[in-house]
Amino acid sequence: MSEEHCEKCGKPRAICVCDRVVSLPTTLRVLVLRHPQEDDAILGTAPLLAASLPSCEVRTGLSWASLAHALDREDADPTRWAVVYPTKIDPTVSAEARERPVLVLDRKGRERDADAPALEGIVVLDGTWSQAKALWWRNPWLLKLSRVVLRPREPSIYGRARKEPRREYVSTLEAVADVLPALGEPETTRDQLRRLMRTMVQRYRDQQTR
Secondary structure, three states: OOOOEOOOOOOEOOOOOHHHOOOOOOOOEEEEEEOHHHHHOOOOOHHHHHHHOOOEEEEEOOOOOOHHHHHOOOOOOHHHEEEEOOOOOOOOOOHHHHOOOEEEEOOOOOEOOOOOOOOOEEEEEEOOHHHHHHHHHHOHHHHHOEEEEEOOOOOOOOOOOOOOOOOOOOOHHHHHHHHHHHOOOOHHHHHHHHHHHHHHHHHHHHHHOO
């Protein structure tokens, strides 16, 4: 690792935010499937999640045979995991539910039953939008998971620092930060994660203006 990069997060030292990381224990587990090309993204947010959430695991690659392989756990139960990804919403889902910032559906796009097994974790796909789609198509086992559909409350913290294809698209960290409170984790976890990302983006902008 170059002296110009942090040994922990791999980011250029000028934008490293390891000095601002706070450990945020969560009951819900987070599995980040990271596209290999995202490793080179200076403003990628998966390292921030891994540093902040003890329950977060990051796997870099294009495909895994199953959830169990991705987690390296033989007892992984797909019925207790959800993937954060846009999906077709079944017509039976109420208009009120469709307006929620975070909507949890079953794998067929219907509202998840209240008596369904409690979710153990969420899977998020890390990369550009085209890279995330590639991960989706290369891992058909994701179709067995429940779905989480996001309607972000705010535009991405990236702003012009890293362009998203649509206004409602946000970073991996922002997606996780929004989902966690909706699934029972403290709102303070969302606040701290977003604060950390803002610091990184601001340090990046400061470097660009020098």
